[in-house]
Amino acid sequence: xxxxxxxxxxxxxxxxxxxxxxxxxxxxxxxxxxxxxxxxxxxxxxxxxxxxxxxxxxxxxxxxxxxxxxxxxxxxxxxxxxxxxxxxxxxxxxxxxxxxxxxxxxxxxxxxxxxxxxxxxxxxxxxxxxxxxxxxxxxxxxxxxxxxxxxxxxxxxxxxxxxxxxxxxxxxxxxxxxxxxxxxxxxxxxxxxxxxxxxxxxxxxxxxxxxxxxxxxxxxxxxxxxxxxxxxxxxxxxxxxxxxxxxxxxxxxxxxxxxxxxxxxxxxxxxxxxxxxxxxxxxxxxxxxxxxxxxxxxxxxxxxxxxxxxxxxxxxxxxxxxxxxxxxxxxxxxx
Ligand SMILES: [Zn+2]
Numbered sequence: 001x002x003x004x005x006x007x008x009x010x011x012x013x014x015x016x017x018x019x020x021x022x023x024x025x026x027x028x029x030x031x032x033x034x035x036x037x038x039x040x041x042x043x044x045x046x047x048x049x050x051x052x053x054x055x056x057x058x059x060x061x062x063x064x065x066x067x068x069x070x071x072x073x074x075x076x077x078x079x080x081x082x083x084x085x086x087x088x089x090x091x092x093x094x095x096x097x098x099x100x101x102x103x104x105x106x107x108x109x110x111x112x113x114x115x116x117x118x119x120x121x122x123x124x125x126x127x128x129x130x131x132x133x134x135x136x137x138x139x140x141x142x143x144x145x146x147x148x149x150x151x152x153x154x155x156x157x158x159x160x161x162x163x164x165x166x167x168x169x170x171x172x173x174x175x176x177x178x179x180x181x182x183x184x185x186x187x188x189x190x191x192x193x194x195x196x197x198x199x200x201x202x203x204x205x206x207x208x209x210x211x212x213x214x215x216x217x218x219x220x221x222x223x224x225x226x227x228x229x230x231x232x233x234x235x236x237x238x239x240x241x242x243x244x245x246x247x248x249x250x251x252x253x254x255x256x257x258x259x260x261x262x263x264x265x266x267x268x269x270x271x272x273x274x275x276x277x278x279x280x281x282x283x284x285x286x287x288x289x290x291x292x293x294x295x296x297x298x299x300x301x302x303x304x305x306x307x308x309x310x311x312x313x314x315x316x317x318x319x320x321x322x323x324x325x326x327x328x329x330x331x332x333x334x335x
Contacts, residue, residue: 002053005043006324008111008317018065021119025077029135030110030333031056031307032323033143034168034234034256040320045260046103054110054333055081058129058138062114068122078138078296079117079126080145080289081107086124097149097283111316113335124286127293136332137296140303144292147173149284154253156183156228163217163245166232167194167205169306169330170255174230175203176301186220188213189233194329201305213238217245225250232256236264243270243278254280307332 003009018024033056035044043049061075071077082105084096091099109115117126129138147170156162160183164171167189175198179185186204189195198205206216217226225247231238234256242252243266258264270276284292295301308328311319313335323331 001050002040002047003050005041005049006320008040008053008320010313010316015062015114016116018063018068019116019118020065021068022065022122023061023068023071023077023117024063025057025059025079025115025117026062027057027110027112027115027335028059028076029057029139030054030335031136031139031143032319032331032333034170037320037323038234040324046106047108052109052112054112055106055108056139056142057110057115058135058141059115065119070122071126071128076129076131076135076138077117077126078129078133078141078293079121080142080284081110081121082283083120083124084286085120094285096285097281102283111313111333113313125289130297133296133299134304136307137299137303139332140296140306141289141292143169143173144177144295144301144303145284145289146170146281147177148291148295149288150174150230150253150255150281151177151181152288153279153281154228154230154251156251158182159184160227161221162186163188163220163226163229164232165189165213165229165238165242166234166256167191167198168232171230171232172198172201172203172306172329173301174232174255176201177295179203180300186217186226188216191326197305197329201302214241214245221247224248227251228253230255234258236262239264240266243267243276246276248274248276251277251279254278257282306330310334 061071084091084099085101088100164187175185175187187198195205195207228251229246230253310332
């Protein structure tokens with residue numbers, strides 16, 4: 001439980017019963033991500049505290065409700081923590097990431113021995129984990145679905161020069177997926193260990209500690225600016241700078257969100273006379289989850305390289321103190 005900002009407590013509860021149409025999963029691997037860290041630091045408007053905590057996980061089904069036919073106890077399962085209602089206006093218009101009941105019905109509590117997964121997720125966004133996929137790889141389904149959705153919305157030209165701002169887990173996942181698709185990717189970011197990790201994964205990686213990002217991007221793109229840019233840092237300063245870092249006719253994607261009340265401004269001329277296009281992908285659709293599942297099942301990306309540390313569930317509070325202090329990238333929590 002996240003009891004208040006920067007305070008995590010382990011609570012003892014009896015094992016949950018499967019919800020109607022749902023299953024209970026014994027968590028074998030859970031991951032931390034940037035959203036978890038932001039929530040840990042300042043809370044989250046959609047997660048009033050105290051709250052169950054953690055949303056990226058993979059494990060084994062240990063109980064199923066009457067009538068569930070797609071899983072039996074003993075099956076290893078990969079799923080995400082949301083599923084659209086399939087009935088609201090947005091679901092009917094194939095924008096399921098905006099579903100009225102997506103976030104209200106979000107499943108939290110991956111940092112636990114067991115988690116009860118509701119019917120809707122079991123039916124729409126859960127898969128059997130292939131035997132040669134590890135639980136840790138399986139836990140990447142949710143973050144990878146976010147990145148697949150981001151790339152679908154960006155829709156880059158085949159050989160586009162793409163600048164990624166930020167070398168955290170999402171920046172590197174974007175880099176791996178776009179490079180695999182044949183794009184010319186450069187990741188810009190600060191921490192030396194992350195610059196080095198991206199480099200060791202075969203990604204062009206520029207340390208912006210000393211070099212201004214603007215100049216570094218112009219230098220990489222013959223002075224034009226990037227064909228496309230993906231903002232993965234979630235800072236207002238870089239949101240405002242982003243439209244000036246792409247070429248005329250280029251695309252800016254605001255992947256990392258800002259606090260809801262934040263206002264940002266751009267030069268209007270960049271959007272009109274220079275035809276800079278802005279997109280802001282949020283969450284994912286079932287089709288993105290399916291595509292992410294296929295990538296993991298093919299073992300197409302070196303996902304486990306993004307895991308910098310592993311902790312037991314007992315050490316969860318320590319793990320978040322370390323993340324809060326700026327250590328590492330994604331942490332693996334193994335109950
Ligand atoms: Zn809906």
